[in-house]
Amino acid sequence: MKLYRYRSIDSALLELDNGSFYFAAPTELNDPIEGYLKIFWQGDAPAWQGLLKNFVCSLFYNLQTHLLMSGRIYPAAQENFPSDLHNRILLSDIRQFDRSPLSRIFTELGENFLETSAVQTVVDFYGTDAIKCYGRELEFILRTVTDEACCLCVGKCKDLSLIRADFNENFFDVEYEISFDELKHVSDAERKRRIDEIENLNCDLMESGLLALKLNRRSSFDAEFDLKQRLLWLRFIFPRMYVEQLKEMMYPNGYVVCFSDTPTNSAMWGNYADNHRGICFVYGTEHFDGREVIHFVAKSLEVKPIKYSAQFITRNFFDTLRHLQFICADDWLTGRGGVKSYKLENSDASNYDGDYHEKFYRKLNDWQHEREYRIFLSDKFYRYGDKFARKLRYNPDTLTGIIFGLRTTLDDKLKLIQKLNRLGKSVGNFEFFQAEFDDETQLISIREKTLLTKII
Secondary structure: EEEEEEEHHHHHHHHHHEEEEOOOHHHOOOOOOOEEEEEEEEEHHHHHHHHHHHHHHHHHHHHHHHHOOOOOOOOOHOOOOOHHHHHOOOOOOOOHHHHOOOOHHHHHHHHHHHHHHHHHHHHHOEEEEOOEEEEEHHHHHHHHHHHHHHHHHHHHHOOOOOOOOOOOOOOOOOOOOOOOOOOOOOOHHHHHHHHHHHHHOOOOOOHHHHHHHHHHOOOOOOHHHHHHHHHHHHHHHHHHHHHHHHHHHHOOEEEEEEEOOOOOOOOHHHHHOOOOEEEEEEEEEEEEEEEEEEEEEOEEEEEOOOOEEOOOOOEHHHHHHHHOOOOOOHHHHHHHHOOOHOOOOOOOOOOOHHHHHHHHHOOOOHHHHEEEEEEEEEEOOOOOOHHHHHEEEEEEHHHHEEEEEEOHHHHHHHHHHHHHHHHOOOOOHHHHEEEEEOOOEEEEEEEOOOOHHHOO
């Protein structure tokens, strides 16, 4: 099977030098919905209580860490707060602190938080195991309890002398005027409409508050003013970032190399090959054990086509927790008074591994013109977090040819051929092609450059 990889000249020369493929993370690809899973939350009361307990503990950990790093020792912590926050937002395993003083603090915070009326209202409504709650709605749920969470966290920081005792944490109140009793009697669509309406309004209010704080920032350093800004930032962004990291937590990382099964797509020449000034590598796969594979130094990896569909893989967060080896599912699925969720024993966890692989081979219908194929590199054991580790050398015989673009210059063609010579590639046995525009069909066609190979 022939596969094609569109490249700019610089990228092509670098790839030839390395003789390797770089496996990219979904966030490095050009589709922001890459690897998207349609996650929902549907569970009983202990499952929801376990989630909310983790939320308040994660919030406290972020606030406490920021306060400890702020000041003279780590002055950069003030300016780097948003990026630092993103790096540590979610405590996936609270049990890692069992032998530290934080363990007692987390236990106390969790129990006190679950006793607040706002949290009990949420658990009473969603903890019936009857409502599917998707990401946007979960953000709203967390925002309705964030003020209580902030008050508890600030109070604990006061006890630890990290915040002055006279600091007033109720400087910016946002009212979530919604009756969960009323929502019980409306359709799912109507519930979503009402929640979106309130969520949009209150997010706009908090964003306005942040802008006002920044616009009115005092020239001299004011610790209380700065803390208010950080707390408002937490209230505004923490629920959203927390939900995003809950989704990311469900599956280990994975990385891909992308190809196409066609070298004649003008849009791809324009997007990926420097507006037709680049080239297109030709790779050959090997049929092995009923699969198409490419051989690497220490392994053979399968090449599979992308499935283009408007339907995303759907999974329940609470059903997935038992599959995660790096967390304590028992802790996540335990509510007030140590009551366990039934999902510890009876959750629908079918096809977890299948969905993990499948999510890297799905894209929206908008991308089907690319006719994409991929090699997928699983990272279940977290060996490929470093970018250098994701450059894997392939069998040199896999690369069989180069297609020059409509605008590839003679000098660039020479650079590529010289590079092949230096790498010991037998140019006489190598295939060169030229992309051309066919006036009659008004399509790009590919012809072999026999003259070039004979001259070389």
